[in-house]
Amino acid sequence: MNPTGLDLPPVMAAFVFGLMGGAHCIGMCGGIMSALTFAVPPSMRHPARMGGLLLSYNLGRILSYMVAGALVAALGTLISLSPTARVLLQTFAALMLILMALYIANWWKGLLKVEAIGRHLWRYIEPLGRRLMPVVHIPQAFTLGALWGWLPCGLVYSMLAWSLAIADPYQGAMLMGAFGLGTLPALLATGLAAQQFSQLIRHPATRSIAAITIIGFAVWQLWSLIGHTAH
Incomplete structure (x- = not known):
């Protein structure tokens, strides 16, 4: 398999990685989901409305992931004009997956340094989000x-x-969309206070199994890349 091709297994892998990253999502975004939920006036917290708001938050979030995936993949088309650059990009992607696995399992937090890259942009976006609160309508929730x-x-x-x-912009968007859908159960569970599911995802054994699986996939990607390069 071409390590950069997006056939069904990589899309499924991205979805599974989203599921496996649920523990991190709960830790990082669970507080946001809870705050948004409790910001809704008590008189408006009936199940149908809350379910609609929670889905709208997450659909907006996943759409942003897809836009980012398309933009980054478009940049990749310019960078990967030479075979050497393509190999370097593929290697970089596999190594980032390994860092992702170490992060999920709490074995190494070096990926936190990567998050600092986006904090400059977030300082401009966060004030826009505050203007939308409290959220009581679905369009507000989607925008936020x-x-x-x-x-x-x-x-x-x-x-x-x-x-x-x-x-490839289309494939990059689909990959990020699959990843975003994978994160959906954990964040919906947080918003709906599904404690048992949240505890299962956050259990150290669950996180370790997820990390080992992702590392295995990344090593397979690197092995495929080495074999392809040798030929």
């Missing part, structure tokens, strides 16, 4: 979610590195 999608996140940056290596 779209802004929220640009929150600095090491896991998102790891997946964007993969989109960069793919070097």
Whole structure:
């Protein structure tokens, strides 16, 4: 398999990586989900409305991921004009996945330094989000979610590195969309106070299994790359 090609397995892998990153999503964004939920006036917190708002937040967030994936992949088309550059991009993407795995398992927090890259942009976006609160309507929730999608996140940056290596805007968007859908169960569970599911995702054993799986996939990507380069 071409390591940069986006056939069904990589899309499925991106979705699974989103699921596996649920523990980080709960830790980083769970507080945001809870705050948005409790900001809704008590008289308006009936299940149908809350479910609609939670879905709208997350659909906006996932759309932002897809836009970022398309933009980064478009940049990848310019960078990967030479075979050497393509190999370097693919290697970089696999190494970022390994960092992502170490981050999920709490084995190494070096990816936090990568998050600092996006904090400069977030300083300009965050005030826009505050103007939309408290959120009581679905269009507000969707817009706030779209802004929220640009929150600095090491896991998102790891997946964007993969989109960069793919070097195809459509495929980069689909990859990020699959990843975003994978993160959806954890964040919906947080917003709906599904404690048992949240505890399962955050369990050290679950995080370790997720990390090992992602590392295995990254090593397979590197091995495929070495074999392809040798030929």
